[in-house]
Amino acid sequence: MTVKERASCLVEDFLNAVPTRQPKREGEEMEFSQHKFRIMPTLICLAISLTAPGSLLASDDPDCLKVTLTGTGSPDPDGLRAKAGTLVRYGKQSNDCSEVVLQFDVGPGTLNRLERLDFDVTAVDAYFVTHSHHDHTAGLSSVIAEAWVNGLLSDVLGGTIPPQIEVPVVYVPEEPDEVVADIVIAAAEVFDEERQGRIDTIGFPPGPPFDTLADYNPDVRFLVPGSVTTVMNDGAPSAVTVSTYENGHMASVGDGVAAFSYRIETPAGTVVITGDAPPSQGLVDFAQAADIVVSEIALRPPELEGIPLFDTVFEIHLLPDDVAEIASSAGPEAILMLTHFAPSPPSTEFLGFSFAEITSCSYVDAVVDGGFDHRIIAGRDLYTVQLMAGASDLLCHGSRHCELLRLPGRAQRDRLCRKADRR
Ligand SMILES: [Zn+2]
Incomplete structure (x- = not known):
């Protein structure tokens, strides 16, 4: 279908x-x-x-797609939000939409969020990194280390000797200085000693393959702008492709330093993840006819006008009008998931400067004012949108509570943005 x-x-x-x-109370999810x-x-x-x-x-056994916000934070401190990350799963109803499992960005806190979903990180088929900044990459160490430990123990306890631990596949933007690739390799290397210690403790005999298991090198693969990659699944091409768009977020840092937006196409629907990005017509075009848009968003309060520091900050991120234009390119039936809030709502302070309170509803209202008056979800960690052929679109909170995502959903989005700010 x-x-x-x-x-x-x-x-x-x-x-x-x-x-x-x-419902427990009127307006609560069922x-x-x-x-x-x-x-x-x-x-x-x-x-x-x-x-x-x-x-x-x-x-x-219909096709289905799940998009989970594993982190909705930005570098702005917020104890209730993990940093940037989006989990995209595609499959059939019978395998819980998890034939192909892809994680886009791995900010600090990603491991905790994945495990809150009762999700084993060894199930991730591939990681995709948008750019080098810490709020998108600093969770790699913990995720890679945990995948090794879980993989080793399940192999050993399952009687598989020698262990068949899969190395993580990590796609990164190709750059002259390989900054992102180096971050990925360092994220694994930093725990080589720990892995060796665990091998010694468990008491594996010296010699191959045990003397090499501690040296756990991710399979780093480079992507160029405008590329289309077919995701492999158990050695065979899957029905999922990932396209790249160089969005210019890192352009001020130096020639060739890359930042990607990603577009994931599956038989159950298409997702566009903006990553951090300045506005561009190219990004608007990249989001055309997407079913789900996961967009970063920044909002500049009037009190911060005229302060030069903030000119740069807000130039390299998407403001509500930009987000509205991107979502409108996707179309009136698209579902817009807001994430990577700067400042992180609810907030009255950003980088040491104070202003009248900004809430999640401030962001949503600003996008509506910008011209996208449809389904908008003010993101909270672990919100999951599910599309399934022949079924209504769902928003699930964590792994159990779900509600229908209604068209045009004005009352629903207002309720959700108020809920997003509950501490
Ligand atoms: Zn960021």
Whole structure:
């Protein structure tokens, strides 16, 4: 079923999901029976398909896509937000949309957020890094180290000797000085000694392969601007491609220092992740017809006008009008997930300067004023959007509570942005 056919089924929202119980309070998310909400939309769309000549039958194991914000923070300190990261999963309903698992950026706190999803980091097929800044890369060490430990122990406890630990595949922008690649390699090397210590403690015999397991080198692969990469799955090409757009976020640092936006295309839908980026027509075009846009956002309060320090800060990031233009390029049915807030809401202070309070709703309202008056999600860590062929779009909070994402969703987005600021 195509995305358009999936959208046609949205009109049946009112029938789609059967809550297992009433909401705890009016306006709160409902907890759905996973079993029921998966079956009902399929039956409804099957009925529509049977009465619509030439349309496709809904699959009994539909394609699905999940996009999870593993971190919604920026360098602005916020104890409740991990730094930048987005988990993209594609697959079938029967494998929980997890045939292909990709992590975009790995800011500090990413490991904790993935584990809050009951998610084993060894399940990540590949990582993609947008650029070198610490809020996008400084979580690599912990994720890589944990993948090694979990992989080793599960192999050994499972009786696989020698262990078949997979090395992480990490895609990075190609740069003359290989800054991002060096960060990835250093993130692994820094724990070589720990790994050797664990091997010694467990008591593996000296000699191959045990004397080389501590030297755990990620498989670093370079991407150039404008490239399209087919993601491999168990050695075979998957149905997922990842495209790159050089967005110019790092242009002021030096020639060739790269920053990418990514576009992920799957049979269940398309996701665009802006990363940190200045506005450009190229980025607007890159987001065209995407189903989900994960966009960074920055908001300059009036009190910070006229302070030169902030000119640069706000020039290399997307402001609400820019975000609205990008999301509008995706289209009125697109779902906009806001992340990487600068300043981090709710806030009355940024880099030592004070202003009237900015909330998550301030960001959402500014995007609406900018011209995108549709589905906007003020991001919180672990918010997950799910698209499934033949089913309504869902927003899940963590791994259990889900609600339908309604069109145009004005009341819903206002409720969600107020909720996003609850501490
Ligand atoms: Zn950043």
